[in-house]
Amino acid sequence: MEILVASAIGILTAAGIYLVLRLRTFPVILGISLLTYAVNVFLFASGRLAVGAPPILRDGVEVYADPLPQALVLTAIVISFGMTAVVVMIGLGAFLGSDTDRVDDPAEDAS
Amino acid sequence: MSLATDILNWVLIATFIVVAFSQIMAMLRLVKGPTVGDRILALDTMVVNALGIIVLLGMWYGIGIYFEVTLLVAMLGFVSTVAYAKFVLRGDVIE
């Protein structure tokens, strides 16, 4: 099981990095989203894996999944949602102003 | 009773496998397309199947608390299907 999760993190990360290195805003944002998934799962996994043991207290149940990483990931998901919305909006604003959604700045050399 | 429970467990596992297999087939359709409609359809199906998997997990672990998740998946899957479709139809999802 562990290797499945670890490799999923690895594959999400690799895909995320590849897309982040693209030249247009849209795929880069998708790449960031994939990286976000990867890191959320990674952070989640820092509490180790537990199947069928949600941290909802029940009488007579002793074993629970680690709730803390779950809370942290929840916070991280929310924050990255806000960030994604913002970067989409700024990217859109840049596109509407200049008619290109390239990430790289062509005018830099001139400045 | 224990026989019945055993059978139930076996059937549960078999159902898991079937639903998982259905997911993979839906995924194939999603990748294959060829029309946008097919892809949205495949996504819709996968959401519903995922819901099935969660229901099965709830049965397997005997924990009722996955209900909220299931309910949410049912609601939101619909919304996202409509959103994708509206995008293809109109470009603007909210207009």
Add this chain to the structure above:
Amino acid sequence: MKSAVRWLMPHPFLTLILAVVWTLLQNDISAGMVVFGLILGILIPWGTAAWWPDQPQDFRLGKMVSYATIVLWDILVANVQVAWIVLTRSNESLRPAWVVIPLDLREPEAITILAGTITLTPGTVSADLSSEGHSLLVHALDCPDPDAVRDEIKDRYERRLKEIFL
């Protein structure tokens, strides 16, 4: 008095549905929960009334129940049929076809229920309305005779719906 009730409960049927939903959600039929569900059932429609501006359509609840029973039965049968088609028939032997259903119904709610029914039942999917809403476009999975399908739909469902929605 009636207008006060209308003001309080713009959509009584919705209130009922919400109360039922609340009970199903709570998984518990205690007095407190039902009362709470009713309170929500009144508050929520009241809060969302602006988005349902039309006066609600009167309908016959009894006929609605019998309609629902028929549809449920049709769904069960239809699904077995469709399953059979999917599993046994080859693509070549299928005869998909478009069926046009001229509508006598006028009310959006009624038309929606009809369209939904068609989608949930045997080998048919409602695909579109005509541009003024006078016809319904239906796709049939295996349909040697579109006219027959049309007549059956009109007879089996639309007629009943017309009786439900006066």
Add this chain to the structure above:
Amino acid sequence: MSHWIILPIVLPAMLAPFIVLAARYHIGIQRVFSVAGILAQIALAIGLAWQAADGTVTLYQLGDWAAPFGIVVVADRLSTVMILLTSVLALFVLLYAIGSRWDERGRHFHALYQFQIMGIMGAFLTGDLFNLFVFFEVLLIASYGLMIHSGGNERLRAGVQYVLFNLIGSTLFLFALGSIYAETGTLNMADLANRVDLIGEEATVGIRVASVLLIMVFAIKAALVPLHFWLPSSYAEAPAPVAALFAIMTKVGAYAIIRVYTMVFPPELEATAGLHGLWLLPAALVSLALGAIGVLAAKKLDRLVAFSVISSMGMVMVSIAMFTQASITAALYYIVHSTFAAAALFLITDLARAGRRDLALTPQPVIAGATRTAGLFFIAAIAMTGLPPLSGFVGKLLILDAGFATDMATWIWAVILISSLVSVVGFARAGSVVFWKAQSIDPIDVEEGVDMTPPSALAYTAVGGLVAMLVAHTVLAGHTSGYADKIAAQLFAPDAYMSVVLDTPGKLSDGSYEDGEEY
């Protein structure tokens, strides 16, 4: 229960939504509340700094939960000085934003400003690593809003890169936090410091990787080469007051490194031995050099200033990377200096924009008041490049002196001194073109659409205030550097801090709650 410590965070957090709610359409009211809020911040910061001055470490347990189970904020010498620095900077920058009417050129400037302050304050005060992440995000997202304030194509394009780069940084932060929690099972810094001691030498990779991931997160903030690429365009394109406020943001990274790598992963910790020696100091030296090269190479005044920020952060990082008490002292002194110097330069750059088509380093007509601007630029440039008599020089002396005893002394000295020279040449070239050569241009050649209104008195006052801070930091250098030394002393004896954080009882630990049902 004293709630003063939490106020620097809660006050702007409440003020900002209040501004959004109540004063959304009235810029005047927004300004009044915003300035009042910052003044209150200064008062709070002075009080807290006073309280911490004798070495007292004050703890505040959010939700009454004892560390490490709940989140704590901690006020010691370092954190209180940082919030004082932030609030003083914030006041002058805010006055400038009002005086230059930048705040009117888009929506929600003041709310975002307050949120930005909140994020920075939180980052300085928190004692919990994940909470630090949250405050990083607060300050970042507010900075995104401020950075693109008033829009414009170049600004938005730079904004996209700025946000994307920081998103990568945030992702890395979470990887680091995940690693730390996986390895140690805690998030509280003091608790973490205890737990890393438990790690045996037979299994160190986990904590080593966690440690470097974390320092790289902070290095991004601190614009350490090669993680600095986000800085030049975003600082150059940001509205001037925003860029000026950002002067403190790079310091958040420096602060975090100082905090974490003196307490949690101190140089003498065996598990993480030899991790940073290889690259941290060289990277800092390269930052210093590359920043200076950028200053010399810049073709626009705002980019020049942005590169000087990289260079000054290089100085800070060189000093931090030595990790001795003397070097941290020097770093702290320099942090205060470079914050004011960079902020002043960004604002002066904006003053220089008046009457100009752009900030390209070409002679363009100058308008009334340009002599004043030129004078301010000269002073700020002296400060930034570390020429006497201003605090930049004092800071440089402190750093050079601290570097004397290290193995890398030759490198440190050579790079610092040569970079200074390169910066001086760069600033002299730029200043002489923008302020001197411009005088050979006939003002009749002014192009259409160029705003000829001279900056307002309030704008000059704000800049003057920042310059006055630099002067004060120089004249009182004996006191400020002496206090920096005390801060460093406290940092290098973290046991007191740790015991305050970890030994203070909270809810449930003092028996105030009855035993409930068992679960």
Add this chain to the structure above:
Amino acid sequence: MSLFLIVALPFLGALLPGLMNSAGRAACAGVTFVVTLAAFVGLMTNLPAVAAGEVVSVGVDWIPIVGLNFNLMLDGLGFFFATLILGIGLLIITYARHYLAREDHMGEFFTYLLLFQGAMVGIVLSDNILLLLIFWELTSLSSFLLIGYWKHLPEGRQGARMALTVTGMGGLALIGGMLILGNIAGSYDLSVILQSKDVIQDSPLYLPALILILLGCFTKSAQFPFHFWLPHAMAAPTPVSAYLHSATMVKAGIFLMARLWPVLSGTPEWFVIVTTAGLITMCLGAVIALFKHDLKALLAFSTVSHLGLITMLLGTGTKFGAWAAVFHIFNHATFKAALFMSAGIVDHEAKTRDIRLLGGLRVLMPITFVIATLAALSMAGIPFLNGFLSKEMMLEEANHTTLFGMPWLVPVLATFGSLFSAAYCFRLIGHTFLGPVRESYPAKPHDPGFGLWGPPAILVVLVVAVGVAPFLATPMVQLVASAVVGEAGAFDDKYIKIWHGLVPALYMSIIAVVGGLVVLAMFKPLLRAWDAAPRPEAKTIFEALISGVVALAQGISHTLHNGAFSRYAAIAMITFIAVGYHAWQTGTVGEASRVIQEAGPVAIAGWLLLVAATIGLVLMHRRRLLALVLIGIVGLMVSVGFVYFSAPDLAMTQFTVEVVTIILLLLALNFLPKQTPVESSLSRRLRDGGVAILGGVATLILSYHYLIRDAVTGPISEFHLANSYKGGGGTNVVNVILVDFRGFDTFGEIIVLGIAALLIYALTETLLNGPVRARLLNRRPDQARAGDVHPMMMVVLTRVIMPVVLMVGFYIFLRGHNEPGGGFIAGLIVSIAVVMQYMASGFNWASDRVRFPYHGVIGAGVLVAGLTGIGSWFVGKPFLTSDFTYVRIPPFQEFELATAALFDVGVFLAVVGAVMLSLESFSRLARRAHDKDSDHPMDIDPSREDDAQAVKGA
């Protein structure tokens, strides 16, 4: 007068002329003069003490931790220099008052001049070498301002920059040298350092310190090879040249060599470096000076030459050398300042300084002629003028000096230098003042008023007085030289006299003077040879060097910072991986401590789907809609994974966030291109792929590493599990952590969301009020849009479903503390319910019926959460302390009332407000692009016809 005040007066006084510019030229000059005079008089009050051999010192701690203290001392050397600085300063101020033109900004000039003066006085009075450094650099800065005073002149700006660059470089070297010196001696106080000769000279760091300090001195005093900046600084107004380049700034380097002479000199290193540099400078400067046609340039190179002479004398390391050096410093200051001022007068009157255009001025400007001639002859080393005396001493010293084992080398070169020195002096007199009067001067010259010729005249009086009566200077030289060598009264004061007998120095002097005349006689052919000879032009070299450095800097900086985010990101990723790898590879890997769990078929299928969707996304990312569908699948599978691994709250959050994100992305994609073009080369993609795979492998290994091991000790969440119910009143531990244990994180989190929404709103406003607006209005869809915008079936369904979804949201909210759910998820659900309505009936129709402004909802949310936290203050508890109780109101069951729930209400409101404000903002962009909006919730509604007919019928 206190030394503090002497140093402070010029600085404080500097404010005055700048502020009183409008009071007029005379007032500016007057106040400057008074300030300088005050300082001068103050200095003189210390004369008795200094003359008595005392060292006056004062001090105050400034920056003790680095040893930088404001310590001043006044001994003979300092007194001598301070007198020169202030005394000549007084003359220069008088001269400048008359020299500067009406349009020159007088106040600014005198401000800079006083700053400079203060800095110079500071240098010579500093008892702390770090303090000295500060004043040292201040002279560079203030001279930068003075040289660039005429900002409109390109030569002024270039000269200023060159001076700043060269002296700045030296200053930085000096910083290094001084710090080393201080560290060797254990103190930065001169009084300590001057006692530490042996420690310093035995230190292995002596040589680096020496080289760095000499770099500082040589650049400042224009010694070869740093001599080239000085002539270009002549672009400054002449009073500046006269002040800086005769008496003051260029002497700072000399001063410092003299100041540190006791501890640095006497070693072979010192001797070789300093003497050689001095000799070369002396000869080179003299030769170049001869061929300069600009009077000021000639004087500038003569200054270079004489500074070389003094340097050479200090380099010999003998007491006699030091003595001669001191004497020549004084003499040079007097005649050179007089010469500069004379040159200024010529320039001022004749409007040219080109010697070739001059000649015959003897008749037109007799006073100036006398002054200049006396000063020039003194410089040439003619007896009965002070220059002769010190030059004799120099030649004498040269005779005793053996460099590189060649005893003849120094005397020959010294004579050579003197010869050319005499030559250019004669040329100056001959070609400027003698000869026939011309008709062609740019302006008709005549002697100026006393204001201009008075100051040089006073100096020439000194020149002659000392030249005729050398004993007048003896006490001064005695005093100063003692201070330099650090021993009182060690000199044979009889040496300062005109006639020493027929010593070799006399012959050398005669050779020099006669040779000078011969050279001048051969000037024309020599000039032709000079002009024909290829020689490096220092300015060209310097400028080429600087522009080369700038080009290199631009090459580096612009190549690195080329604006390519993709490369920035790649560099960052590679850095993360490399540094992480280094950390890993230098550490030790412990044993795995956890049992690896079996993976069932469902897990494997889920993994397959996730991987397939991810890889599919990478392969097909160019088709953007498809990419969005695929990322939806990735999100779905991650959510299912969270369910599988016991995290229902996470699954719900992930799933709802996913839907909202996709709607946002779809809203944005509406405007963006629907395809991503192929732009990067195959090799580039391979490179990116390589980086990606490295990163993937790194995270795989790292996460697997942690997954199969336990933390070093039990995680803190054990406490949360144990106390969630007892202390937080909830059984959903995740929720209790979010709203209670770590409620502060959540507080920050909702603020992030709120800011995101405000930002999006603000940017939308900005876009809609800017040039983008017209673009949006004229925008055309990139494909035909389908009819039926608001389909009937959707509208009808929404009417029923939306209330149900709202109720579900309410339910999820209420249960959140004990079961999966909570304010955040509920907020998202409610938002999605409203979005459904938006999608069904359109933005306008739906939002017209929304009762709350979303801004307000966000603000209220944050305020509610914050006020809940603040509420605990009133019971004396910290921010966000929760409390809960169980109540029972019939007919309801017992339920829990927790303050955490109120906090959760804040979370809920903030989330609803933020999500809705963001969506609304996105939609507004599109709304502007559209033509009209419907009054009806649905487009097609046959029942409307009935109504219409009914209306018609009625």
Add this chain to the structure above:
Amino acid sequence: MMWELIGIYVAIISLIIGAIFTMVGAIGMLKLDNPMSRLHAPTKVGTVGIGALLLASMIHSWVTADGSFNELLIMAFLFVTAPISANFIAKVYLHTNEDKTLPKPPRDDTWSTLNVPAADRDLIED
């Protein structure tokens, strides 16, 4: 005991039905060659398939624990939304494909999806 046993067997049967129908939906979606035909399979069969699984879950919960009606709610939700989803996907099909076999509506001009706004008519690709 008896009821529990019956309950378990009913749950088993429901599971089997659910599995079969889920499978059929997936097969149909893969196998059928016409996009409109493919729409039939999952929207209906899939719904019933998952419906059966939900039923099994509900019965199971009554047998093994306190029992719940929650599943009914989810089932209702799926049944109500499935036709709308199908309708939208059909509209997507009509909009993105030109179907020659499509009949004209008898009383109105065209089908609502094909009723492209006048401004966009020139964008229709042939």
